Amino acid sequence: MPATSTVVISRRSFFGKKDEEEKKAEKKEQTEGETEQLNITLEEAIEQINSLESQLSEAKAAREKEEKDFKYRLSEIAQEMKSQKTRLDREAEKAKVYGIKSFAKDLLPVADQLQLALENVPAAELEENKALNDLKEGIEMTQQQISKAFEKNQIILVNPEIGAEFDANLHEAVMRVPRAQMPDNEPNTIAFVQKTGYNIKDQVLRPCWVGVVSE
Structure with a gap:
């Protein structure tokens, strides 16, 4: 009887160790599966983050273009x-x-x-x-x-002095006076004023009628 009891205990110990090893193997497989699943989940998360960053960058660029x-x-x-x-x-x-x-x-x-x-x-x-x-x-x-x-x-009187230079933009020559009659005056200068002229701002309202000393 004592011998038989010892054998039974040994079988239990053997099967008990086997169960523990199977449990460890199953736990290891489960852990590896969870780790692999976690890695996949992280990759998907990183991919989603990159996609969101790309969309955000495009949206920002579009908004800046619209503002511009x-x-x-x-x-x-x-x-x-x-x-x-x-x-x-x-x-x-x-x-x-x-x-x-x-x-x-x-x-x-x-x-x-x-x-x-x-x-x-x-x-x-x-x-x-x-x-x-x-x-x-x-x-x-x-x-x-x-x-x-x-x-x-702003209507300005135009009444040039005798001897002033003749300006076709402001004056109208009504007569040519020979220089021999006015030796002290240079050619193309005013010999006399027959009628005064008027300007309005930068426009000629009426040119001044003058005599001009000729050559």
């Missing part, structure tokens, strides 16, 4: 509005000048007549003739009012 295009369009609109405003201001200024120019041309003969009247008032009779003196003062006051109106609208 939007700013460029805004710049174009601002430039177009500025150009349009400049053009409208220029057209308004032209219309204003045209209106003033048309009105001023109607007043020039009046200014000429006033100037002519003052030049022809006999100075010797002014002290003795009070009526004539009052008339002269009235003409001077009217001339001053017209001059102020011209100045307000």
Whole structure:
């Protein structure tokens, strides 16, 4: 009986060790499987992260392009509005000048007549003739009012000095004076002023009528 009992214990020990080894093997296989699955999961996660980063980069680039295009369009609109405003201001200024120019041309003969009247008032009779003196003062006051109106609208009197150089842009030659008659004057200079001229801003309203010294 004792011998038989010993054999039974030994078989149990043998089978017990075998079970433990199988369990260890199964556990090892399970661990290796879990590790392999974990590696696959990490690779998939990295791939997804890379994909998301790529999508984010593309979205950022697209947004930057949209912002750049939007700013460029805004710049174009601002430039177009500025150009349009400049053009409208220029057209308004032209219309204003045209209106003033048309009105001023109607007043020039009046200014000429006033100037002519003052030049022809006999100075010797002014002290003795009070009526004539009052008339002269009235003409001077009217001339001053017209001059102020011209100045307000940037209408400038052109009355060159004798001997000044002739300028075809501002003057109109109505007569040629031989230099022999005016030896002290250089050729192509003004010999006399027949009628004063007027400019409005950078435009000639009426050229000044002058005589020019010839060769």
